[in-house]
Amino acid sequence: MPTLTIDGTEVTVEPGTTVLQACEEVGVEVPRFCYHERLSIAGNCRMCLVDMEKAPKPIASCAMPAGDGMVIHTNTERVKKAREGVMEFLLINHPLDCPICDQGGECDLQDQAMAFGRGHNRFDENKRAVEDKEMGPLISTTMTRCIHCMRCVRFSEEVAGVPDMGALYRGENMQITTYLEKTLDSEMSGNVVDLCPVGALTSKPYAFTARSWELKHTETIDVMDALGSNIRVDTRGAAVMRILPRLHEDINEEWISDKTRYVFDGLKARRIDTPYVRKSKKLTAATWAEAFKAIKSKLKGVKGDEIAAIVGDQADMESMAALKDLMASLGSTRIECRQDGSAADASVRSGYIMNSTIAGVEEADYLLLVGANPRLEAPVLNTRIRKAARHFGLKVGNIGNAEDLTYRVAEYGDDAAILKAVLDGSHEASAALKKAEKPMILVGQAALTGEQGAAVLKAARDIADKYCMREGWNGFNMLHNAAGRVGGLDLGLTAEGGVDGILDDAEAGKLKTVFLLGADEIDTSGLKGATVVYVGTHGDEGVKNADIILPSAAYTEKFGTYANTEGRFQRTSKAAFAPGEAREDWSIFRALSDVLGSTLPYDNITQLRARIAKDVPGFENIDVIQVAEWGDFGKQGDIASGGIAPAIENFYHTNPIARASQIMADCIDARGGLVEEATGTNG
């Protein structure tokens, strides 16, 4: 443990710490551009120069390991001069276009030029000009502003695992580009915008729409996948202008996926902003009172077992609980949250969460994927797996579709029946699981759908039980795609026969009324015969055959609780008001219950949460991992040989908000174009 002195303060740091990190530990700020704690050290911007006693010249603190007995000064005249010099060089070719630069106001170069630079520049020659590069629909480039810190290049190679960025030519002619100026083909590409310390790479959809200082920041969580990435929603008035990641070491570190970041324009398009009632086959706008009256008259004489409800992927727990209570008051318990027909079993909590946790991936030494494609289903989790595979010796095996996950994967084949061999110990994966100190099995929803879903779940459970249990370590993990799914299972929203049963019964006329809470991933054509009450945000699949439509709030417009795929409860905050007449979902059910004559026993969200807490243990423990007791789940059964259909076919179109987003559509177009181009050049 080296002990060094920084500006007169003695500090002892871990071996391998750099001088810059040691400075941060004692609270001394060292300016930097190229250094980033989650990327490899480059040492090419020279901004972090500090004085080290006995060294002939200033040292780059980001690249110098802290040594015992070092004496570091960061406030000498020489350091000041060095910083001024570096700053002056960096500004030689940097345009003074801050007033028209989107980075203005949140620019590292701007801030550090103010803090550490000279007042003026002595360079009278022409500045260099660099042609802008095309990097796809998400990243806007102004390459003249680039200071060659290489963060984006290191990110794409190290974190995203898509080594498509690089620096061409040399010296004054150096240019950062993507390979052949193609779209940066990663689900994580938007993060380079955050990493860029200047305005060279900025967000294309956000371009010239707002200034950072006029935005209201709301800290909330994301619902595009089941990780619950921590985000900050920036709004101006009622409009969401952009979405940025927030630091959460155990979930998303500081990354978010492109869908999380760029879906925001989908919050404005195709919104339902007023209730609708179907009158003589045509949906007509109505008031809330009219809509409720219509529901009441439709429900007249309908028995409890003729009513069912399907809950969508992005429902918060408050809404689901209120719907469940409303259904109970109508005499029905038939409410289903597994839209995709997954066999996830609500009876044992450890059977439907990621017991090893997301951060636990870094401790694991073997990971068996079963019908899971983390790159598309949870890109941020995929970068965590990549990190573990790169740095911590994690080995990954896969049963399912062979996809490029950006790290080395032992492909065992696309056949669910392999699980039987793994279970009886005759497969190579069994030996690997047995040998591993902390083995993980990650079951994706793809493996759990279809007729043999329950049998696959049981087999995975038994494999985990046999090979993946260690002291203080539960290696069974389920990867969800729906943000609301774990919450729904916590509330016990599963029905015999699942979604297909409801749809079939509705088609057969056994169901008279079906409530849909943002359920858009199902084929609603079977519901034509029944009265469909759709509560949701977007005009998507769910409204096609709806008879009464009630507008509700999207995830940025309400206070809601979500349990992520680890079972961690987190809450969203209201960043903006829902458009028009739209209301928070739970309050819609509360108001409807009043009209229907049996008022739900809560008047505000606090009371509702207290009610949920009675059913769901640990519900009030926000952002805490709760260890779930191991149990038995799934159903013993035969597993036929056959491929596992992927759970997500189109990463950019997995939910109604994304489907309404023009930016997501552009992302798909950009990739469609890419496929053609690739065949053209590769012959």
Place this chain on the structure above:
Amino acid sequence: MTETTGFSWTPENEAAAQKHIAKYPEGRQQSAVMPLLDIAQRQNGGHLTIEIMEYIADYLDMAPIKVQEVATFYTMYNHKPMGKHHVQVCGTTPCWLRGSDDIIAACKSKLGIGMGETTADGQFTLSEVECAGACVNAPVVAINDDYYEDLTADSISNILDDLAAGKEVKPGPQVDRQTSAPVGGATTLKDFISEGEGA
């Protein structure tokens, strides 16, 4: 950067490439990227294309952009078709002091092209390079792999004429001189050597 189609190693070049790769430890085959690019450039008649770079990237199991980075960083990799003779005139200070401006002027007028251009018959490409590292024999011109040293406007013109005519040309110093030894033969210790030999 231009396109070619269907690049793949000739058997001799494949063997040469494998020889370079074998110099590096298992899994470090990417270290051989520079010699491989050079071999490929020679095989392709003097320049690299995107397709060749992708071929080498594939051959060495590395990202194409990494190969492109290397190939665009170093000036001796060319990215457009070159003449049969690549005339590289050194214009750095020692050569410049010894009259490289005249050499450049002679090349330009003889070939009728400017810097970075190729003659219409595809015989010559003219370019100015930084220090060729043969300052003792300044001014220097490198044509393909050979150095022509101690040049004058006349001697370079003659060389270019001979090359254009397909005649044999003698590389090295174009004056009476052995490599970098004194012009006109040995001038120092002459007597001593002969005396010593005599004694």
